[in-house]
Amino acid sequence: xxxxxxxxxxxxxxxxxxxxxxxxxxxxxxxxxxxxxxxxxxxxxxxxxxxxxxxxxxxxxxxxxxxxxxxxxxxxxxxxxxxxxxxxxxxxxxxxxxxxxxxxxxxxxxxxxxxxxxxxxxxxxxxxxxxxxxxxxxxxxxxxxxxxxxxxxxxxxxxxxxxxxxxxxxxxxxxxxxxxxxxxxxxxxxxxxxxxxxxxxxxxxxxxxxx
Amino acid sequence: xxxxxxxxxxxxxxxxxxxxxxxxxxxxxxxxxxxxxxxxxxxxxxxxxxxxxxxxxxxxxxxxxxxxxxxxxxxxxxxxxxxxxxxxxxxxxxxxxxxxxxxxxxxxxxxxxxxxxxxxxxxxxxxxxxxxxxxxxxxxxxxxxxxxxxxxxxxxxxxxxxxxxxxxxxxxxxxxxxxxxxxxxxxxxxxxxxxxxxxxxxxxxxxxxxxxxxxxxxxxxxxxxxxxxxxxxxxxxxxxxxxxxxxxxxxxxxxxxxxxxxxxxxxxxxxxxxxxxxxxxxxxxxxxxxxxxxxxxxxxxxxxxxxxxxxxxxxxxxxxxxxxxxxxxxxxxxxxxxxxxxxxxxxxxxxxxxxxxxxxxxxxxxxxxxxxxxxxxxxxxxxxxxxxxxxxxxxxxxxxxxxxxxxxxxxxxxxxxxxxxxxxxxxxxxxxxxxxxxxxxxxxxxxxxxxxxxxxxxxxxxxxxxxxxxxxxxxxxxxxxxxxxxxxxxxxxxxxxxxxxxxxxxxxxxxxx
Numbered sequence: 156x157x158x159x160x161x162x163x164x165x166x167x168x169x170x171x172x173x174x175x176x177x178x179x180x181x182x183x184x185x186x187x188x189x190x191x192x193x194x195x196x197x198x199x200x201x202x203x204x205x206x207x208x209x210x211x212x213x214x215x216x217x218x219x220x221x222x223x224x225x226x227x228x229x230x231x232x233x234x235x236x237x238x239x240x241x242x243x244x245x246x247x248x249x250x251x252x253x254x255x256x257x258x259x260x261x262x263x264x265x266x267x268x269x270x271x272x273x274x275x276x277x278x279x280x281x282x283x284x285x286x287x288x289x290x291x292x293x294x295x296x297x298x299x300x301x302x303x304x305x306x307x308x309x310x311x312x313x314x315x316x317x318x319x320x321x322x323x324x325x326x327x328x329x330x331x332x333x334x335x336x337x338x339x340x341x342x343x344x345x346x347x348x349x350x351x352x353x354x355x356x357x358x359x360x361x362x363x364x365x366x
Numbered sequence: 367x368x369x370x371x372x373x374x375x376x377x378x379x380x381x382x383x384x385x386x387x388x389x390x391x392x393x394x395x396x397x398x399x400x401x402x403x404x405x406x407x408x409x410x411x412x413x414x415x416x417x418x419x420x421x422x423x424x425x426x427x428x429x430x431x432x433x434x435x436x437x438x439x440x441x442x443x444x445x446x447x448x449x450x451x452x453x454x455x456x457x458x459x460x461x462x463x464x465x466x467x468x469x470x471x472x473x474x475x476x477x478x479x480x481x482x483x484x485x486x487x488x489x490x491x492x493x494x495x496x497x498x499x500x501x502x503x504x505x506x507x508x509x510x511x512x513x514x515x516x517x518x519x520x521x522x523x524x525x526x527x528x529x530x531x532x533x534x535x536x537x538x539x540x541x542x543x544x545x546x547x548x549x550x551x552x553x554x555x556x557x558x559x560x561x562x563x564x565x566x567x568x569x570x571x572x573x574x575x576x577x578x579x580x581x582x583x584x585x586x587x588x589x590x591x592x593x594x595x596x597x598x599x600x601x602x603x604x605x606x607x608x609x610x611x612x613x614x615x616x617x618x619x620x621x622x623x624x625x626x627x628x629x630x631x632x633x634x635x636x637x638x639x640x641x642x643x644x645x646x647x648x649x650x651x652x653x654x655x656x657x658x659x660x661x662x663x664x665x666x667x668x669x670x671x672x673x674x675x676x677x678x679x680x681x682x683x684x685x686x687x688x689x690x691x692x693x694x695x696x697x698x699x700x701x702x703x704x705x706x707x708x709x710x711x712x713x714x715x716x717x718x719x720x721x722x723x724x725x726x727x728x729x730x731x732x733x734x735x736x737x738x739x740x741x742x743x744x745x746x747x748x749x750x751x752x753x754x755x756x757x758x759x760x761x762x763x764x765x766x767x768x769x770x771x772x773x774x775x776x777x778x779x780x781x782x783x784x785x786x787x788x789x790x791x792x793x794x795x796x797x798x799x800x801x802x803x804x805x806x807x808x809x810x811x812x813x814x815x816x817x818x819x820x821x822x823x824x825x826x827x828x829x830x831x832x833x834x835x836x837x838x839x840x841x842x843x844x845x846x847x848x849x850x851x852x853x854x855x856x857x858x859x860x861x862x863x864x865x866x867x868x869x870x871x872x873x874x875x876x877x878x879x
Contacts, residue, residue, distance in 0.1 A: 156867060156868040156869075157773040157774070157813075157868060184541070188540070188541050191539070191567075191569055191570065192539075192570060192575065193575070194570075194572045194575035194576045194614075194618070194870075195615060195870070197569065197570070197572050197575065198572055198867055198868040199868055221489060221491070221569050222488070222489050223489075224486055224489070224565075224567065227484070255771045255772065256769050256770065256771055256772065256773065256819075257818075258818060258819045258820040259818050259820045260818060261773060261813070261817060261818055262769075262770075262771060262772050262773050263772060263773055264772060264773045264774055265772045265773075265774075265775075293771070293772070295772075
């Protein structure tokens with residue numbers, strides 16, 4: 156059994172409070188429900204969710220899709236966006252949770268990483284330090300999403316060339332985004348091999364490619 | 367009313383205008399006030415802990431108070447709201463002897479508590495028995511005497527309060543929203559039950575999801591059939607059989623089989639040639655890559671074996687083994703090299719990178735001499751080649767699987783460094799007195815049957831595989847390896863359909879027996 160680890164980094168800073176975070180939760184639930192109907196995902200996908208505001212929490216440790224339930228996600232009233240610290244925790248978790256091949260063990264598929272933020276990292280120094288660390292972890296694909304008018308895609312472009320933007324942080328947009336994430340996860344582990352880049356399905360109109 | 371009047375006066379309306387305005391807009395004003403009142407949280411009763419209640423709104427969309435008589439609630443709410451708003455000494459309406467505002471407050475506080483309890487249930491699976499412990503007392507709500515679930519039986523589950531269990535066999539996949547009802551310990555007929563929604567997640571049966579089988583459209587480039595098989599009968603000698611089956615992961619999407627194979631027995635020189643290849647899932651023309659690799663390698667072997675017929679005839683003795691080895695090395699080297707060149711040429715003609723045809727390659731050449739069977743092999747990528755003897759026990763793996771740190775990472779014939787640096791280092795030889803089977807297989811088989819690289823070198827695993835082929839499997843599908851059994855190809859193809867969770871790649875196996 157080969158596992159496909161999927162890490163979701165979700166911005167829970169103050170600006171996400173209210174409709175945006177509620178929309179994200181609905182989006183996550185839709186995503187998981189849709190992945191469950193894909194037999195490939197049902198047998199191989201493991202999901203972890205890390206939230207970041209002024210605190211960093213792994214609200215869901217790497218869990219198999221079959222037994223997964225989306226946990227409650229809280230947002231503080233206000234405060235900074237510690238994306239750098241979130242990447243730091245991510246690296247620690249990946250080092251422990253993602254299994255590499257050994258003669259006695261089948262390794263996991265290369266993990267996938269999705270980052271969603273509606274702002275920009277407040278801890279820029281740590282963020283910059285973490286960029287080479289993230290590269291070292293060999294993610295099969297990193298998809299970053301800058302959601303809403305105040306999101307800055309620039310720092311995300313240092314992490315990956317797959318940066319997308321969402322105009323709004325409402326439920327319809329997030330639903331489309333997570334639907335696309337789930338489609339991307341579905342193809343994710345099928346296309347690893349000869350090419351370095353995973354071929355993802357085209358994003359829906361709500362999701363703009365940042366050039 | 368006075369405030370509104372005063373406000374309108376300030377806006378510059380005279381008495382008659384104010385009168386008109388209030389008359390024409392009375393409905394809207396009432397509605398507006400009603401809405402305001404509804405948002406007000408009723409003052410909780412003193413005997414209910416409500417420290418957390420105060421600042422929160424009761425979300426009526428999630429928590430509802432059900433009752434036989436809905437108008438009664440409205441009355442109560444209005445009463446409550448009015449009471450809050452004006453703080454007057456209005457006479458209270460008594461309902462079964464309980465003050466309704468107190469009653470309402472108690473329910474609201476409880477409803478709030480219930481809403482904030484984390485109530486989750488283990489996920490179930492369609493058609494698989496489900497049983498979990500459920501003791502509502504662990505919710506630590508002393509005011510609640512009893513709970514129930516509305517229409518839980520519709521999804522195939524039942525709640526057994528005495529056993530404190532939820533049991534059954536889920537019938538339908540999905541995220542099922544079930545209404546959970548809470549009965550207060552002082553509940554009596556006619557009083558409301560508190561409710562909230564809980565979710566039961568039932569996973570579909572992967573076997574059902576995987577059962578979709580869409581034939582590959584025949585008009586695609588480089589079409590090849592979704593399965594293939596062959597039996598090569600060699601009179602009074604060992605036979606060869608091979609089968610290749612498109613994986614479920616391709617079948618479900620109507621995508622073609624990427625694996626391929628080719629077998630050949632040379633009557634004149636008595637050499638057996640077996641080739642198996644696994645096209646990379648990510649490479650768009652890998653189905654053609656594997657096909658070219660198999661056919662070209664076989665074609666070169668065929669020609670070169672004939673070229674060397676005299677040498678083989680002359681060197682039949684044990685002491686001439688090295689001579690045979692040298693020739694074989696040359697044949698294998700050219701077969702692999704020419705296979706690579708043929709793919710490269712195809713890619714150039716198609717004006718596309720060679721890696722679009724990425725494929726693994728497993729090749730064996732085998733012949734019986736007086737001193738035993740001489741086996742030569744070449745292998746790049748995952749999968750496996752092994753010589754297996756049941757009695758006495760013997761097993762040798764002819765090469766090493768190429769794996770990376772992560773799953774799915776392997777090496778391909780189409781990688782330039784393989785041809786440049788590893789063409790000869792990948793050759794393996796063995797001489798054995800006899801064997802039960804010489805087996806070549808793609809990772810569609812080695813992954814489920816051997817699991818790890820280390821297991822590929824364990825004879826117990828080869829014993830298991832051989833027993834499995836002999837019918838020791840959940841479907842009782844047996845491949846009959848008796849001499850000249852033409853049916854063995856069909857049997858082998860059927861066997862390839864075995865079930866293994868998470869292993870749905872193309873499967874190809876070639877056996878000399």
